[in-house]
Amino acid sequence: MTSLADKLVPESVKKLIPYQSARRIARGMTNKADHLWLNANELESCCQYGDEKQGVNSHYNRYPDFLPSDIADAYRCYCEQFYCEAMDHQLNDECEVMAVRGADEAIDLLVRTFCQPGNDQILVCPPTYGMYEFCADSLGVKTAVVPLTAEFQLDLAKIVPELEKTSIVFLCSPNNPTGNVLQQQDLLILLERTKDQALVVVDEAYIEFAPESSVVHLMAQYPHLIVIRTLSKAFGLAAIRVGFLIADQSVMSYVARLVAPYPIADPSAEIALKALTSSGLAQMQAQTTHLIEIRDWFINEVSQLPMVEKVYYSCTNFVLIRFKGQTNFYEYLLNKGIVARSPANEPSVKGCVRISIGSVNSMNKTLQVLQEYQ
Numbered sequence: 404m405t406s407l408a409d410k411l412v413p414e415s416v417k418k419l420i421p422y423q424s425a426r427r428i429a430r431g432m433t434n435k436a437d438h439l440w441l442n443a444n445e446l447e448s449c450c451q452y453g454d455e456k457q458g459v460n461s462h463y464n465r466y467p468d469f470l471p472s473d474i475a476d477a478y479r480c481y482c483e484q485f486y487c488e489a490m491d492h493q494l495n496d497e498c499e500v501m502a503v504r505g506a507d508e509a510i511d512l513l514v515r516t517f518c519q520p521g522n523d524q525i526l527v528c529p530p531t532y533g534m535y536e537f538c539a540d541s542l543g544v545k546t547a548v549v550p551l552t553a554e555f556q557l558d559l560a561k562i563v564p565e566l567e568k569t570s571i572v573f574l575c576s577p578n579n580p581t582g583n584v585l586q587q588q589d590l591l592i593l594l595e596r597t598k599d600q601a602l603v604v605v606d607e608a609y610i611e612f613a614p615e616s617s618v619v620h621l622m623a624q625y626p627h628l629i630v631i632r633t634l635s636k637a638f639g640l641a642a643i644r645v646g647f648l649i650a651d652q653s654v655m656s657y658v659a660r661l662v663a664p665y666p667i668a669d670p671s672a673e674i675a676l677k678a679l680t681s682s683g684l685a686q687m688q689a690q691t692t693h694l695i696e697i698r699d700w701f702i703n704e705v706s707q708l709p710m711v712e713k714v715y716y717s718c719t720n721f722v723l724i725r726f727k728g729q730t731n732f733y734e735y736l737l738n739k740g741i742v743a744r745s746p747a748n749e750p751s752v753k754g755c756v757r758i759s760i761g762s763v764n765s766m767n768k769t770l771q772v773l774q775e776y777q
């Protein structure tokens with residue numbers, strides 16, 4: 404049966420024969436340990452830079468796994484345990500997980516796989532994460548823009564007419580920079596409408612802060628639904644650059660043709676695997692609970708400041724604040740040594756400031772600086 408991915412993928416990608424990296428060729432070979440590995444122009448001897456304790460690990464002379472399946476398997480278990488069992492669902496066998504270099508690489512890969520420059524378009528709903536449009540722009544792919552409603556929800560009436568021309572709809576829930584989750588009933592309507600038309604990507608970078616809003620359990624029912632995840636946020640591992648693409652195998656078989664050889668460096672893979680053990684997951688959950696406590700306390704305090712018009716409800720590790728008057732509070736905070744973010748180009752959040760939730764000390768300091776404003 405022809406899948407939606409088959410219909411959308413450009414001929415050039417269909418014809419593409421994946422680059423045969425040394426590790427890809429060796430995949431599936433048995434007795435690997437008995438062989439002499441002289442096929443990847445690696446240094447065969449191990450190197451030790453630095454002293455024995457702090458030096459680099461000796462096996463780094465070898466390329467890593469082509470697509471590390473151990474991290475992908477560990478992430479799949481995490482998804483099933485935390486996001487599917489609670490919903491009485493399972494990830495079906497057709498659903499595949501791929502570890503990539505951060506959620507950003509997943510976005511780029513999807514646009515490159517399914518959109519032909521000059522021919523195809525993606526659809527985004529701002530205010531939202533800027534990388535979807537940036538990736539499309541950088542590849543010469545058009546972006547249809549349908550802003551979120553005043554409540555930061557999907558404007559389905561305006562999205563639907565655009566679907567015929569759209570290859571990928573990029574959604575973000577919980578959304579950056581607004582901090583809210585998209586309503587599941589809207590997502591379900593969109594998934595029904597897009598079935599034969601467009602892939603729907605839900606970027607769940609902040610999902611650990613609102614796990615009940617995940618759509619991962621809907622993937623069995625909607626094979627054109629793709630979920631993006633990351634270890635950069637709740638897991639606190641932004642520096643290792645590990646994210647995940649979760650998609651039906653009909654989608655993944657094309658994405659796998661374009662993925663860079665050896666996307667995950669060994670040191671990153673080792674850390675990711677530790678984070679995905681049961682003790683790693685327990686630690687992530689404890690730090691998430693703690694962060695949510697700090698966030699809710701901070702929101703309560705900030706809401707009482709006279710120059711604050713509104714603090715938006717947040718399901719993430721940041722808050723979006725709307726200030727009264729003309730003062731640029733992004734600049735004000737910056738001048739006091741606090742670097743926040745102003746979602747500058749978005750009319751509906753003009754003048755708002757997005758503040759990441761840090762330690763109690765950092766949030767106290769931020770509060771104090773805002774209290775001192777006159």
Ligand SMILES: Cc1ncc(COP(=O)(O)O)c(C=O)c1O
Nearest residue numbers: 505506507532579608633635646
């Ligand atoms: C919604 C969203 N998606 C993806 C990313 C990028 O994640 P990663 O660090 O995994 O590339 C971010 C980073 O801020 C984000 O806010």
